[in-house]
Amino acid sequence: MTLLIGSITIGLVLSLLALGIFISFRIFDFPDITAEGSFTFGAAITASLIVAGVNPVTATAMAFAGGLMAGAATGLIHTRFKINPLLSGILVMTALYSVNLHVMGKSNVPLLSQLTLFTWAENFSVSVSGKDAVTNIIGWSVPVKDLWILLFCLIMIVAFSLLLLWFFRTNIGTAMRATGDNDQMIRALGVNTNVMIVFGVALSNGFIALAGSMLAQFQGFADVQMGIGMMVWGLASVIIGEALINEKKLGLLIAGAVIGAVLFRLLVAIALRWGMNPNDLKLITAAFVFLALVLPGIMNKTKKIKLISQ
Amino acid sequence: MKKMLEISNLCKTFNAGTINEVMSLRNVSLTIEEGSFVCVLGTNGSGKSTLLNAVAGTFLTDSGSIVLKGKDITRRPEYQRASQIGRVFQNPFSGTAPGMSIAENLALAARRGRKRGLGWGLPVQVLSELRNRVKVLNMGLEERLETPIGKLSGGQRQALTLLISSWIKPDLLLLDEHTAALDPKTASKVIELTEKIIKKDNLTTLMVTHSMQQAVNLGDRIIMMHQGQIKYDFKGEEKKRLKVPDLLALFDELRRKEQIDNAVAELLLNEYV
Numbered sequence: 277m278t279l280l281i282g283s284i285t286i287g288l289v290l291s292l293l294a295l296g297i298f299i300s301f302r303i304f305d306f307p308d309i310t311a312e313g314s315f316t317f318g319a320a321i322t323a324s325l326i327v328a329g330v331n332p333v334t335a336t337a338m339a340f341a342g343g344l345m346a347g348a349a350t351g352l353i354h355t356r357f358k359i360n361p362l363l364s365g366i367l368v369m370t371a372l373y374s375v376n377l378h379v380m381g382k383s384n385v386p387l388l389s390q391l392t393l394f395t396w397a398e399n400f401s402v403s404v405s406g407k408d409a410v411t412n413i414i415g416w417s418v419p420v421k422d423l424w425i426l427l428f429c430l431i432m433i434v435a436f437s438l439l440l441l442w443f444f445r446t447n448i449g450t451a452m453r454a455t456g457d458n459d460q461m462i463r464a465l466g467v468n469t470n471v472m473i474v475f476g477v478a479l480s481n482g483f484i485a486l487a488g489s490m491l492a493q494f495q496g497f498a499d500v501q502m503g504i505g506m507m508v509w510g511l512a513s514v515i516i517g518e519a520l521i522n523e524k525k526l527g528l529l530i531a532g533a534v535i536g537a538v539l540f541r542l543l544v545a546i547a548l549r550w551g552m553n554p555n556d557l558k559l560i561t562a563a564f565v566f567l568a569l570v571l572p573g574i575m576n577k578t579k580k581i582k583l584i585s586q
Numbered sequence: 587m588k589k590m591l592e593i594s595n596l597c598k599t600f601n602a603g604t605i606n607e608v609m610s611l612r613n614v615s616l617t618i619e620e621g622s623f624v625c626v627l628g629t630n631g632s633g634k635s636t637l638l639n640a641v642a643g644t645f646l647t648d649s650g651s652i653v654l655k656g657k658d659i660t661r662r663p664e665y666q667r668a669s670q671i672g673r674v675f676q677n678p679f680s681g682t683a684p685g686m687s688i689a690e691n692l693a694l695a696a697r698r699g700r701k702r703g704l705g706w707g708l709p710v711q712v713l714s715e716l717r718n719r720v721k722v723l724n725m726g727l728e729e730r731l732e733t734p735i736g737k738l739s740g741g742q743r744q745a746l747t748l749l750i751s752s753w754i755k756p757d758l759l760l761l762d763e764h765t766a767a768l769d770p771k772t773a774s775k776v777i778e779l780t781e782k783i784i785k786k787d788n789l790t791t792l793m794v795t796h797s798m799q800q801a802v803n804l805g806d807r808i809i810m811m812h813q814g815q816i817k818y819d820f821k822g823e824e825k826k827r828l829k830v831p832d833l834l835a836l837f838d839e840l841r842r843k844e845q846i847d848n849a850v851a852e853l854l855l856n857e858y859v
Binding site for chain 2: 443445446447448449450451453454457458460461462463464465466467468469524
């Protein structure tokens with residue numbers, strides 16, 4: 277049960293990553309691999325600031341700002357210098373690797389004895405229900421503080437999702453969605469699509485860096501390798517969400533990305549529990565995304581063949 | 587009459603310096619008065635669509651100038667010109683965002699060329715106006731405002747694009763063979779709508795078309811382009827008297843001239859080189 281709650285919490289934290297990937301891949305149709313660097317960048321910024329004694333809220337906000345800058349760099353490289361989106365992302369991601377090492381000063385920064393957002397949630401739990409309080413959920417005993425942390429994550433994610441939903445319904449947000457949908461049309465309506473792309477990729481990476489920052493605080497360390505494979509991870513979450521929702525409504529798509537992230541994390545936890553070799557995790561994730569991308573096309577084809585043969 | 591659009595000595599060469607070099611516009615000059623409806627005819631590759639795209643700002647021209655309502659827009663990027671120009675494209679899928687609802691598409695049009703901030707994208711006053719304006723199309727779309735535009739037919743999308751391009755009265759409306767991809771019945775419906783919208787706001791219009799019948803029926807001026815130049819320009823009474831056979835004859839003449847040109851070039855080549 278503790279494992280389950282832990283997995284859901286991590287899933288919620290990583291749903292910020294899924295939201296970021298959703299913005300770049302689905303809203304803008306921009307295959308942005310900066311994610312791998314900006315995820316670690318967010319973790320690195322928060323970890324070093326917290327170690328330096330900065331308040332965790334500020335440290336988390338700075339991670340968001342760092343992600344914004346990384347994304348803006350990718351967007352500018354793409355729009356200003358006409359470099360292919362994938363390559364722009366790879367350039368920034370590679371550069372960020374060195375930047376992250378500089379920010380952290382070493383390849384791993386432990387946060388276990390530091391004050392983080394989660395220590396606050398824990399302290400709150402202690403003040404409400406006492407130290408080492410345990411509650412009973414369908415026969416399992418669960419530390420109350422884990423539940424508080426889960427609730428804290430849930431509230432945060434819901435708040436961010438609503439904020440994102442609101443933003444994409446404002447004038448500028450609608451223009452951004454139109455940029456990804458039909459850039460010719462929205463240019464003819466007076467929108468500078470280059471600015472929209474830079475802004476959108478920045479926003480996406482802001483969310484991804486936030487996910488990195490939260491994960492570092494939750495697991496108690498930042499590591500220079502922690503971003504590897506995160507883009508495919510996020511994409512897998514988004515795809516699961518879409519399969520579940522199967523609708524084009526913006527609010528549902530955002531909710532789908534969040535639910536997909538939690539579900540995917542649970543699937544992974546179950547697979548690891550069943551004895552899957554952790555080394556195979558990335559291979560299986562990649563294979564999963566591959567199948568998810570290919571299967572709809574194959575299913576359509578077989579449907580057509582069936583229709584014809586009838 | 588006030589001048590709305592003044593194009594002078596416009597030149598554009600694509601792929602300059604390569605084997606695929608094409609001189610699409612050669613010293614094109616054209617002045618259009620306010621409220622005038624101009625049809626542009628021409629053979630394939632005559633530069634008529636290029637002329638339209640040059641005015642819209644899809645690319646920047648090599649030389650010459652474009653002045654729209656007293657403003658020199660020659661070097662301005664496409665998105666800045668959009669505050670003055672409404673456009674309908676040849677491809678019915680180009681003018682609308684398929685993943686967004688009819689209402690959202692039109693709300694985007696309601697802010698053409700204006701600042702887009704954090705205000706709500708679908709304000710109540712736009713929504714109520716929206717229903718009335720969509721009703722005018724007579725396609726029953728006012729009941730489907732929440733439908734994604736991608737689910738509509740080409741004709742419906744082209745009709746909505748017309749509405750989008752003219753939601754805020756543009757100084758100039760550019761129509762680029764906007765009925766060429768539609769079936770004849772839908773095309774005539776869209777043309778009817780085009781006339782209605784242009785008449786209502788007395789829009790200055792530049793329309794490229796393949797159909798000589800359209801050119802004869804619509805507008806108050808016909809321009810014929812050939813090899814990147816304006817060859818004929820008919821206005822007023824002259825335009826009114828013009829019929830399809832006359833236009834066909836002119837096209838024939840242009841073609842014959844081109845053949846003679848080529849023949850003479852070959853002759854000279856054999857003679858002197």
